[in-house]
Amino acid sequence: MDSSRFGLLVFTIAILVSPAFSDLVLSKVDRRIHLTSHIVRISSTLKVENAGPETVSEVLLAFPDLQAKNMAYLIATPHEGKGKIKNSVAALPVQATNPKDMPPALTFYSVSLPKGLAEGDSFTFDVLVVFTHALRLIPEQITQADIQLVVYQESAYYLSPYAVKVQSLTVKLPDSRTESYTKLENTKIHGSEIKYGPYENLPAFSHSPIVVHFESNQPFAVALELVREIEISHWGNVQVTEHYRLIHGGTQSKGEFSRLDFQARPNIRGASAIRYLVANLPPMAHSVYYRDEIGNISTSHLWGDSKKFTELLIEPRYPMFGGWRTAFTIGYGLPLQDFLYESEGKRFLNITFSSPMVELVIDTLIVKVVLLEGSSETYLAATFPVKQRQETKISHLDIDGRPLVVLEKTNVVPEHNQYFQVYYKFNKLSMLREPLMLISGFFFLFVACIVYMHADISISKTSASYLATQKLQEVQAAIQQVQNVISNQCLTTHDKLEASLRDLSRTGDIQTCKATRKAADGLLKELSKELKPLLTILQSSPSAAQVFPKVEELVAKERELQEKVMVKHSTVVDGYEKKSGARDIENRVALQRQKLIALRLEVDDLLDFIDEI
Numbered sequence: 001m002d003s004s005r006f007g008l009l010v011f012t013i014a015i016l017v018s019p020a021f022s023d024l025v026l027s028k029v030d031r032r033i034h035l036t037s038h039i040v041r042i043s044s045t046l047k048v049e050n051a052g053p054e055t056v057s058e059v060l061l062a063f064p065d066l067q068a069k070n071m072a073y074l075i076a077t078p079h080e081g082k083g084k085i086k087n088s089v090a091a092l093p094v095q096a097t098n099p100k101d102m103p104p105a106l107t108f109y110s111v112s113l114p115k116g117l118a119e120g121d122s123f124t125f126d127v128l129v130v131f132t133h134a135l136r137l138i139p140e141q142i143t144q145a146d147i148q149l150v151v152y153q154e155s156a157y158y159l160s161p162y163a164v165k166v167q168s169l170t171v172k173l174p175d176s177r178t179e180s181y182t183k184l185e186n187t188k189i190h191g192s193e194i195k196y197g198p199y200e201n202l203p204a205f206s207h208s209p210i211v212v213h214f215e216s217n218q219p220f221a222v223a224l225e226l227v228r229e230i231e232i233s234h235w236g237n238v239q240v241t242e243h244y245r246l247i248h249g250g251t252q253s254k255g256e257f258s259r260l261d262f263q264a265r266p267n268i269r270g271a272s273a274i275r276y277l278v279a280n281l282p283p284m285a286h287s288v289y290y291r292d293e294i295g296n297i298s299t300s301h302l303w304g305d306s307k308k309f310t311e312l313l314i315e316p317r318y319p320m321f322g323g324w325r326t327a328f329t330i331g332y333g334l335p336l337q338d339f340l341y342e343s344e345g346k347r348f349l350n351i352t353f354s355s356p357m358v359e360l361v362i363d364t365l366i367v368k369v370v371l372l373e374g375s376s377e378t379y380l381a382a383t384f385p386v387k388q389r390q391e392t393k394i395s396h397l398d399i400d401g402r403p404l405v406v407l408e409k410t411n412v413v414p415e416h417n418q419y420f421q422v423y424y425k426f427n428k429l430s431m432l433r434e435p436l437m438l439i440s441g442f443f444f445l446f447v448a449c450i451v452y453m454h455a456d457i458s459i460s461k462t463s464a465s466y467l468a469t470q471k472l473q474e475v476q477a478a479i480q481q482v483q484n485v486i487s488n489q490c491l492t493t494h495d496k497l498e499a500s501l502r503d504l505s506r507t508g509d510i511q512t513c514k515a516t517r518k519a520a521d522g523l524l525k526e527l528s529k530e531l532k533p534l535l536t537i538l539q540s541s542p543s544a545a546q547v548f549p550k551v552e553e554l555v556a557k558e559r560e561l562q563e564k565v566m567v568k569h570s571t572v573v574d575g576y577e578k579k580s581g582a583r584d585i586e587n588r589v590a591l592q593r594q595k596l597i598a599l600r601l602e603v604d605d606l607l608d609f610i611d612e613i
């Protein structure tokens, strides 16, 4: 294939240096290039051997400058053999370096071996390198009905300052559809994998360009900027708020396409459009919300089934085509005790650095950790370099403002989503300050009320006030039970029904879906019976007079929501039974979905409202 057809910049390397750079030899190199998403990952296993008399403890990795500028992440680990758990081994130290007498236009990194290699010794290690923006979109524009094609270029030979005895390369594509790929000797294509090699006994800096032009309809989700605010609160909570400015970094659509146009013609295909994004939140995430730029909460789904993650599915208002942008915010709460620890008189927050979004590239990530007022001597521990500065955030109730640690990093990939720690000293007295302000506020309010009502606050077991207290406890218990039935049982059942529809769309298994529905019908009927006596208690007690209308409204709204969930469920199952197309079914439930979201919000609001009473 003629690669110059694309006008690609093929790296040129002048082989000026012929004397071997050192006595190291790579006796075996296996490389795998993963092109299954827009993030390019190259994993290599290198066996290095010392053929000279002097002990060597550093191994150089070489990258063409053009490739190095897109590098986001590089890690080297001792090779543990297949099937071993990777994260358990400590990474080898890697450092950028600038060795003398090397060919131009190359970037070098040096890997420190755990111990020096004596003559004849060998050591095997793995290298993972992650690149962003490394796929070229060709053609640069497509119509919305077209597939997206991309080009990736590499060298079939491993570029190294050392001679390589035996090597092979595998290129893994999203699927088997290729426009073209460079054919050299020993090139094989098998399904979605192209194999180059084995090649034997190549001198240092051997290089042979290959170009692969293939179909990739993966969503190219790129956050131009993400601002994550992680706020420690007094109330046992870590609040995370993430503001995304997102672009579809894939091939631009031909012609002017406005959102209105799209909404008028929703049937345009757009194989590479971003229809939804998936975020894997920590399993104990709660109070999850999703808000887009219009201010309304769009469709989103939450699953908490798996032990490892709470999965949040975000559906933007409209599918995003290449070049389209959107901005949205997600927020969630995490229990403090799972993220805040104490060690040697210091507290530290231990939390993940980056976005929970799957396969997202972040051009600029800003993480703001908001500590409690009265925190001091903060410092950061992270496994990779990030820029940091300190600021102060003043909000209501604060006196001096809250210290803020601001971290900034460009070119962030999922591999950066590692735990980092912010250590700080904390003065417990200042923690009491805000609650004390609140408590004294409430106390004065309370005293004012008592004075106003001339109430008798002495309690004896026979007194009217004792009975009133008992009655009040009964009312509180009833309210709590209603909340529990609705939020933990009814709403969970709705979520299960939604999940069963998703399973149905994946598996097509109508019977299982119907069985879930039947179980849900039964359960919801039972729950409705459970609610009746509770409502009677509340209705009949004067002390619940204020809250009862809200509880009644909550129960009514939940029932309405229930009915709508059932109608949607029936519509979808019916659609599958009649073998209607997925789009057809989607169109039929689109309106219902909006209503469901609105209702669900109302129910959540009412629950919150009652909770605060």
Ligand SMILES: *[C@@H]1O[C@H](CO)[C@@H](O)[C@H](O)[C@H]1NC(C)=O
Pocket (backbone or CB within 6 Å): 294, 295, 296
């Ligand atoms: C949300 O959108 C609906 C219509 O799309 C509109 O009627 C409603 O006022 C919006 N609510 C907010 C809070 O923006």
Ligand SMILES: *[C@@H]1O[C@H](CO)[C@@H](O)[C@H](O)[C@H]1NC(C)=O
Pocket (backbone or CB within 6 Å): 350, 351, 419, 421
């Ligand atoms: C941070 O939390 C993770 C996950 O719970 C844990 O593996 C890691 O050891 C913690 N780091 C520190 C420094 O406590």
